[in-house]
Amino acid sequence: MSDERIETVSSLGERALVARLRSRIAETQGVKVGIGDDCALVETPAASLLTTDTLVEGVHFDRALTPARLLGRKAMSVNLSDIGAMSGVPRYALVNLCLPPTCSVEFFDGLYEGLIERAAEVGVGIVGGNLSATHGPVTIAVTILGVGDRPILRQGVQVGDLVVITGGLGAASEGLRLLREGVRLADDGMVIDTGIWTPSSEGPLARCVRAQLDPTPPLAFARAMSETPGTVRAMMDLSDGLSIDLIRLCAENSIGAVIDPLAVPVDPAVAMIERARGGDPLPLALHGGEDYQLLMAISPDNLDAVRDMAFVWDLPITVIGQFVVGAPVVSVQVGEWIEPLKSQGFDHFGFNEMQRPPVFGVT
Amino acid sequence: MSDERIETVSSLGERALVARLRSRIAETQGVKVGIGDDCALVETPAASLLTTDTLVEGVHFDRALTPARLLGRKAMSVNLSDIGAMSGVPRYALVNLCLPPTCSVEFFDGLYEGLIERAAEVGVGIVGGNLSATHGPVTIAVTILGVGDRPILRQGVQVGDLVVITGGLGAASEGLRLLREGVRLADDGMVIDTGIWTPSSEGPLARCVRAQLDPTPPLAFARAMSETPGTVRAMMDLSDGLSIDLIRLCAENSIGAVIDPLAVPVDPAVAMIERARGGDPLPLALHGGEDYQLLMAISPDNLDAVRDMAFVWDLPITVIGQFVVGAPVVSVQVGEWIEPLKSQGFDHFGFNEMQRPPVFGVT
Numbered sequence: 083m084s085d086e087r088i089e090t091v092s093s094l095g096e097r098a099l100v101a102r103l104r105s106r107i108a109e110t111q112g113v114k115v116g117i118g119d120d121c122a123l124v125e126t127p128a129a130s131l132l133t134t135d136t137l138v139e140g141v142h143f144d145r146a147l148t149p150a151r152l153l154g155r156k157a158m159s160v161n162l163s164d165i166g167a168m169s170g171v172p173r174y175a176l177v178n179l180c181l182p183p184t185c186s187v188e189f190f191d192g193l194y195e196g197l198i199e200r201a202a203e204v205g206v207g208i209v210g211g212n213l214s215a216t217h218g219p220v221t222i223a224v225t226i227l228g229v230g231d232r233p234i235l236r237q238g239v240q241v242g243d244l245v246v247i248t249g250g251l252g253a254a255s256e257g258l259r260l261l262r263e264g265v266r267l268a269d270d271g272m273v274i275d276t277g278i279w280t281p282s283s284e285g286p287l288a289r290c291v292r293a294q295l296d297p298t299p300p301l302a303f304a305r306a307m308s309e310t311p312g313t314v315r316a317m318m319d320l321s322d323g324l325s326i327d328l329i330r331l332c333a334e335n336s337i338g339a340v341i342d343p344l345a346v347p348v349d350p351a352v353a354m355i356e357r358a359r360g361g362d363p364l365p366l367a368l369h370g371g372e373d374y375q376l377l378m379a380i381s382p383d384n385l386d387a388v389r390d391m392a393f394v395w396d397l398p399i400t401v402i403g404q405f406v407v408g409a410p411v412v413s414v415q416v417g418e419w420i421e422p423l424k425s426q427g428f429d430h431f432g433f434n435e436m437q438r439p440p441v442f443g444v445t
Numbered sequence: 446m447s448d449e450r451i452e453t454v455s456s457l458g459e460r461a462l463v464a465r466l467r468s469r470i471a472e473t474q475g476v477k478v479g480i481g482d483d484c485a486l487v488e489t490p491a492a493s494l495l496t497t498d499t500l501v502e503g504v505h506f507d508r509a510l511t512p513a514r515l516l517g518r519k520a521m522s523v524n525l526s527d528i529g530a531m532s533g534v535p536r537y538a539l540v541n542l543c544l545p546p547t548c549s550v551e552f553f554d555g556l557y558e559g560l561i562e563r564a565a566e567v568g569v570g571i572v573g574g575n576l577s578a579t580h581g582p583v584t585i586a587v588t589i590l591g592v593g594d595r596p597i598l599r600q601g602v603q604v605g606d607l608v609v610i611t612g613g614l615g616a617a618s619e620g621l622r623l624l625r626e627g628v629r630l631a632d633d634g635m636v637i638d639t640g641i642w643t644p645s646s647e648g649p650l651a652r653c654v655r656a657q658l659d660p661t662p663p664l665a666f667a668r669a670m671s672e673t674p675g676t677v678r679a680m681m682d683l684s685d686g687l688s689i690d691l692i693r694l695c696a697e698n699s700i701g702a703v704i705d706p707l708a709v710p711v712d713p714a715v716a717m718i719e720r721a722r723g724g725d726p727l728p729l730a731l732h733g734g735e736d737y738q739l740l741m742a743i744s745p746d747n748l749d750a751v752r753d754m755a756f757v758w759d760l761p762i763t764v765i766g767q768f769v770v771g772a773p774v775v776s777v778q779v780g781e782w783i784e785p786l787k788s789q790g791f792d793h794f795g796f797n798e799m800q801r802p803p804v805f806g807v808t
Contacts, residue, residue, distance in 0.1 A: 114596075120496065120531050121494040121531045122495040123492060123596050125493075126493040129487070130486075130488075130489040130493070131484035131485065131486055132539055132572060133573065134539045134541050134573065134586075135575050136541050136577050139580075140581075141579060164483040164484050165483075165484060168483050168484045168486065176495055178541065212497050212499050212586070214504065215501070216503075216582060217501075217581065218582045218584070219579060221579065221581070223541045223586045225497060227493075228484070230484070235478060235482055318482075334481070
């Protein structure tokens with residue numbers, strides 16, 4: 083046996099961990115009092131957005147499959163996505179971390195590196211939080227406050243509005259499948275193991291696993307959508323899968339929707355991988371979840387304006403259907419054939435495996 | 446075996462749980478969009494306080510000893526205490542809850558009853574949150590936004606300022622000891638079991654166990670202290686114990702403090718119980734923690750003004766010492782005899798038993 087021991091958060095101790103953090107967090111505009119007092123004191127706009135979301139080990143991530151830095155980035159990004167979905171600008175974050183005492187300091191450092199780096203990329207200041215021991219899994223709750231001056235809500239959809247989504251879908255859930263097949267990323271997001279796949283597949287493998295471990299919601303485009311009020315009537319992010327999230331949007335507006343499944347934009351990397359598998363990429367795109375793209379309701383008159391803006395931000399947008407009079411049901415239509423879309427929903431408290439983030443109203 | 450089964454959160458399901466919550470949360474002023482969208486949208490003042498704190502089962506509470514409603518109240522109160530410690534007014538709360546699937550719906554309902562009730566008592570609106578499954582312990586993270594127009598910070602102490610505390614100390618830690626001795630409260634805070642104690646002790650037992658399970662930080666007094674700026678030079682809440690928290694206040698101001706241990710106000714119920722035990726109440730008052738009273742630095746000139754205000758709010762205040770030139774060390778002085786006070790600190794990652802809340806800068 084070697085004398086080398088892994089340095090744990092328990093051996094380092096709480097005070098040293100906090101000191102380690104304070105020294106790494108840069109000053110942010112608007113922060114009058116940051117970490118170190120009873121509360122943070124920050125300048126706030128007249129209207130603020132508040133959102134919080136948690137990643138729980140064994141439910142939302144598997145520590146063995148997830149580099150710590152990317153986990154930190156994701157914990158921040160899933161909250162950024164919610165701010166984006168209201169067309170807001172994220173400003174301040176609080177990080178609430180529960181760690182088992184045996185957790186390595188290397189993991190702790192990597193996690194905060196990811197949190198701090200991702201926050202800095204979007205101009206967010208980490209102003210406080212909480213560090214607690216737990217006998218259970220690593221649990222990371224992030225809360226973000228954003229500017230809510232021109233919010234685009236879930237309500238506001240009208241009959242005849244187009245169902246429009248940004249980006250391609252399915253990559254995050256394909257990425258989860260690939261992780262289970264042994265594909266691994268390093269802390270820097272590069273592929274270090276292609277698992278059951280040949281090295282020649284590295285490009286699409288990396289794209290999908292990164293979509294799972296390090297999602298990048300289209301924040302700038304989402305914010306731009308609020309510049310001409312009314313262009314986008316309603317908006318939300320796609321976190322639990324198109325089939326669930328679209329039904330939620332319908333329910334919020336007491337309206338139905340009809341979509342063309344063949345129009346649903348499958349991420350090209352997913353299409354390549356599923357072709358190689360002999361599988362069907364569409365279920366991943368419809369039900370996969372965690373894509374953190376935007377689902378919008380847009381009047382046909384405004385579609386060109388939105389397309390122009392999407393071009394500026396280099397983001398594909400796709401019309402996949404239309405909102406219709408009726409009960410909050412999503413139907414799929416191919417030619418003359420029409421039937422209800424079954425949402426392959428999961429219930430968070432029936433979990434048997436690593437799943438997608440849950441929703442409790444505000445997430 | 447009976448056919449009766451306990452209804453669990455898993456059997457009810459996430460969506461039903463959220464619906465259950467939404468229906469119970471009243472409208473609050475300033476809330477433009479509450480639970481149900483991607484984020485909450487709230488009116489915010491020019492300066493806001495942000496704080497977050499977590500209670501973890503097995504670390505901060507034992508579910509077997511804690512009625513669910515009181516646990517919900519405490520999860521809110523420990524955060525309210527931080528807002529109070531900055532002389533703020535709490536406005537909005539987010540609740541981040543991780544539950545094992547086997548958790549009973551009765552527990553879930555009780556917990557939210559306590560959270561909602563405590564929030565309503567102080568005019569706080571629960572505007573969102575997150576509900577997640579976990580394979581581990583029940584974890585309750587609450588985040589509060591408060592008005593930060595006239596903050597009293599930890600910094601600002603001057604040499605010669607008096608060390609002043611509100612209320613009596615030691616009851617919360619005595620309460621924890623009593624819980625371990627079999628004393629039990631019902632959901633309504635009444636004693637239902639006096640454990641190893643005789644029923645005639647019920648009054649002081651109830652007072653101490655309630656201090657542990659349902660703390661009531663002096664929010665109104667804390668807010669009043671900001672009405673005449675400069676009266677209180679610096680302030681923080683006593684969450685981890687006087688001996689630790691006073692050293693923190695000294696460190697933040699690069700200043701020392703000398704206290705008279707005989708002046709430290711022991712809660713009268715603790716005094717009674719320790720007398721019956723043949724024990725010493727002073728260590729509980731000095732090191733016990735979780736009292737959620739206020740620790741203040743007050744210029745001798747302003748003491749009378751603060752006393753008058755404390756009288757209005759029916760809150761005892763006590764001068765226990767003075768801030769002095771020197772390294773951030775707390776000394777105890779009795780007559781001519783003076784020596785450093787040993788802080789019986791705990792480190793959160795060295796936990797072996799249920800402990801007091803940890804501190805990561807902002808808590």
